Amino acid sequence: MSVGRILIIDDGKGPGGALEMALRMDFESVKSFSNPNLLPFYLKTEKADVAILDVDFSGVREGEERGLYWLREIKRINPRIEVVILLEEEDVMLGERAIEEGAANFAFKRVNTRELVASLRSIVQLKLMKERCELVESRFDGIRKELLQSKPVIQGSSVPYNRMMYAITGVIDTPDAILLQGETGSGKKTVARYIHNQSSRRNELFLEANHLLERETELGGYLFGVKKRNYPTADPDLPGKFQLAEGGTLYIPEVAKIPLSVQDQFLRYMEKAVVEPVGASRSVPVNVKLLLGTAEDLKSLVEEGVFHEELYRRLSSKAIEIPALRHRVEDIEDIANFFISQSCAKYHKGPLRMSARTLEELKLNQWPGNISELKLTIEKGVILCEEEVLRPEDFRFRPVAQSQLFKIPDTIEEMEKSMIKKALERHKNNHSAAAAQLGITRQTLYNKIRKYKL
Template identity: 35%
Template sequence: MQDGKILVIDDNKSLLSALEILLQFEFKTVNTISNPNQISSLRNLDTYDIVLLDMNFSAGVNTGNEGLFWLREIKKKVPSISVIMMTAYGAVDLAVKALKEGASDFILKPWNNDKLLATINSAYLLRKSQNEVQELKQKESSLKQVINQDGNLIIGNSKALMMVLNLVRKVAKTDVNVLITGENGTGKEVIARELHRLSSRQNEVFIGVDMGSISETLFESELFGHTKGAFTDAKEDRAGKFEAANKGSLFLDEIGNLSLQTQAKLLSAIQNRTIVRVGSNKVIPVDIRLICATNCNLDQMVTDGIFREDLLYRINTIHIEVPPLRDRENDILILADFYLKKYISKYNKPAVRINNAAQEKLLTYAWPGNVRELQHTIERAVILSEGNVLKPTDFLLSKNTDLALSAKPETLDEMERIMIQKALDTHQGNHSAAASQLGISRQTLYNKIKKFER
């Protein structure tokens, strides 16, 4: 028995009884009405999967116009419902007209029971499939909303920030590739999400990928997907990030961490707007808005031969530089107040304020970790607060002192390690800038860091 609900509309009560007897063993619910005027008062018409509708209700009339009228009325109320027309007067042009008006099928009286059941079952399966598709679309829409939710707001009104946001608004409506640069913690991903939010793709997904966390061996699988059996752990087909972001925006963070080999593979996908899953030969077209971000100096990396110049040109149609927090002085206290209110609410703490001396401390600090460091600093102060006023001593700020320099180096290796650490601290972990200060290539810097980590 199908878990469906059928409504039969015919002025012949004997026919209604016959259909009710036949269909009661096939479908969970079978209801009948003999007067089509009752259709207008049916409040639960949308709960039916199929309507069997007679085409003629007046004695001596066989034009089918009455049935077509009620077909239109039913479709007005429930556009997605499956309606099967019934008539004792078969005509091809009438059948075609009914189908054009939205009928699912057309059967003649008297009918063959097997053919009738086959027709109804086909209509029911179609209706069921349509419902499933609609549910999937609703789930997809809800999922996109969840994925695109962003708890990080762009807070501030400094001139430096306003210049960035003005550029974002100009670029967002286009589909050009955008490169976002800036120090760690400045909010590069927040800017990327703002580009997506203001774009024509805002109702599609925003997929973010941390390129620094993907190993070279998994690069193709993660970005382009794989087929079942392509490698040992490939137990099923899987779409990569490019496919997942189709019609939406793809954000590649820390793109400066890619090796030359993976850069070549990425360049091919960006140029052709196609990908091939690992283990497959099928070319899959993708439609994405590409946004990349890095805290590295890609121009210097190109000079050093560790970043492809042609890839840089591809991702750098528009360049957006996110200013460090120290260049957004007007925003420091605005952000502090925003995070203060956020964490007071989150941790159910009593209302507190930041006194003038503490505000001065926040304003004079360099914020090497930028907005992210400020956020964590405020959160920690709220958690540990005991009174209703936050004083300078409540904010634990890094003094940015290199403890290693307190000990006198005794070997060249120790001196080299200290110089490298100091350069990295000076440039907030930016390897390209540190390498440039030290007068060595970025790859040489990486090799020395690895040596010191052993």
């Protein structure tokens, strides 16, 4: 299969039309246009790998060197597009200038089609390899972030907490896949990390598969890898999360969202310790501790026909129930104090403590968002607190039913938007000061401001 998308930019006086015909047999797509006013539109809408630019393309502004103006424009609008300059043989010096300005190569207008095709193929393959390297690097950046995160801390002394810890102790070093059941925000990921850190796999990777894609093929590749059979030297196999977590622990937070066809792969792994990459003709062995989380009632999903009955049967026998925060009120003080210390360090504040009334209010709340909601609440209180004691006023609770004493945004995004808005107001739109208070970089703050249209 031909690869490479070529865009020819020619004013109609050069070899553009004939060149388009000559290249169509060798590349995935070849398109050309001659209107300089449409160049920005084409560069933003056309998915091109290489642009072939006639050095005499019209529309050059007065005072600009011919050809180099449009080269700069292409690189400004879409720097991922490689550029090849077409010029006359006497313009070699201009071609060398173009390469210094970012062009991939130059060719003469008296085109040797065979040489041009070879050059374009090399440029396309190099570009694709760079993009794959960036993809691999981003995957390993994610791995590094996982490794750098602090060890999980599980706080508590209540009966539900002790019951959960007893169940965890019995599965830490078993080879079985473990189901972690609990409401959203109850701490399933923290428990998964704890299991990993207490197991014999503690010195290996802990990975979370937290980007569950909608299309089954993409999800299969993300989890189990992709076997590339075309162009094996230029298009290497891509490992999935199972392969990357080899020897360690793989946590999948929402198993209920995974389609039945992918669930079959989980069964295959649980039975034979193998997975089958997308496009592969045979399975490959893997060795991971598989932890699956869910906030759904899997039994009901089995009855609805959207969850594999055999997978449910196997997982339900090795399930750990993560109690909701409202069922472990005795633990709230320890958990809240931990989050207070964490938030004080994050926002560069001195030691803070809770007033007796604040603790009482925290215990009275129902916490539908569980530990995650408590963490956001504490973080918000620490940010707003101007004294050494956290008082109910710092949480802006409402004088309504005790189950809704705190006015907490419905989503993390709303919470984040509110925190950024208050930081900007407090520092009179001084971005550097607001970013420092929030514990983020100025660039991240700019991105958030654009995202939330603040």
